Amino acid sequence: MAMMRLDKLLCDMGIASRSELRQIIRSGRVLVDGAAVTAPEKRIDSDSSRIVLDGRELIYKRFHYYMMDKPSGVLSATEDSRQRTVLDLLPAELKRMGLFPVGRLDKDTSGLLLLTNDGDFAHRVISPKSGIWKLYLAKVDGELDAEDVRAFKEGLILADGTKCLSAGLELLGRGNCLVKVTEGKYHQVKRMLASRGAPVLELRRLTIGGLELDEKLGPGGFRELQDRELDMLFGQDALEN
Numbered sequence: 176m177a178m179m180r181l182d183k184l185l186c187d188m189g190i191a192s193r194s195e196l197r198q199i200i201r202s203g204r205v206l207v208d209g210a211a212v213t214a215p216e217k218r219i220d221s222d223s224s225r226i227v228l229d230g231r232e233l234i235y236k237r238f239h240y241y242m243m244d245k246p247s248g249v250l251s252a253t254e255d256s257r258q259r260t261v262l263d264l265l266p267a268e269l270k271r272m273g274l275f276p277v278g279r280l281d282k283d284t285s286g287l288l289l290l291t292n293d294g295d296f297a298h299r300v301i302s303p304k305s306g307i308w309k310l311y312l313a314k315v316d317g318e319l320d321a322e323d324v325r326a327f328k329e330g331l332i333l334a335d336g337t338k339c340l341s342a343g344l345e346l347l348g349r350g351n352c353l354v355k356v357t358e359g360k361y362h363q364v365k366r367m368l369a370s371r372g373a374p375v376l377e378l379r380r381l382t383i384g385g386l387e388l389d390e391k392l393g394p395g396g397f398r399e400l401q402d403r404e405l406d407m408l409f410g411q412d413a414l415e416n
């Protein structure tokens with residue numbers, strides 16, 4: 176049983192803002208288990224209550240999981256006084272759900288970014304202890320070779336002494352390479368490649384665990400993850416070493 180205020184519950188579903196919802200509820204448009212509830216503060220069981228708004232049944236989900244193709248030039252943050260954030264790319268009903276980005280991509284990095292309101296999930300995805308691979312496509316200015324591949328696998332030590340866990344480097348030719356890491360230290364991939372004399376020109380995240388970016392989304396596009404995709408995230412089939 177999960178008891179919640181009715182106005183909060185409807186707000187978390189993205190139905191309307193909290194103040195709009197107070198009016199909607201007071202006007203008797205919301206039925207809970209067949210009876211009108213006109214007190215926004217009324218606590219109801221989010222697991223078992225049948226909620227109907229204007230004749231339409233609403234299904235409550237506590238947690239929400241989305242993927243976005245983050246465009247370059249946008250901050251991985253929930254808000255910023257001067258710059259556009261990934262939350263600014265979402266419609267109002269999703270903004271109201273309390274979504275936040277799972278980890279960060281740099282402003283100039285594009286690709287797969289997860290958004291959720293589930294803190295435990297975010298922690299599990301980000302934590303190096305989970306061992307979830309994040310795969311990046313990088314365009315670099317410089318030559319990389321088999322020695323660099325070996326150094327990545329062994330675990331790089333960056334100029335400031337930062338020790339990196341074992342990582343994958345696959346050379347694709349023409350200055351392109353794939354990098355996979357289980358950690359997400361500050362500018363990690365850029366610093367790793369720069370330490371091998373190959374500064375990054377472009378960086379795009381392609382996968383997290385076994386979950387691939389849906390390239391059909393296009394820059395700034397987003398969609399809800401399916402249950403199957405949430406399982407794939409922690410499955411890693413696509414990326415086993």
Ligand code: URA
Binds near residue numbers: 280361363
């Ligand atoms: N590593 C980086 O250097 N930047 C990113 O945005 C992600 C990983």
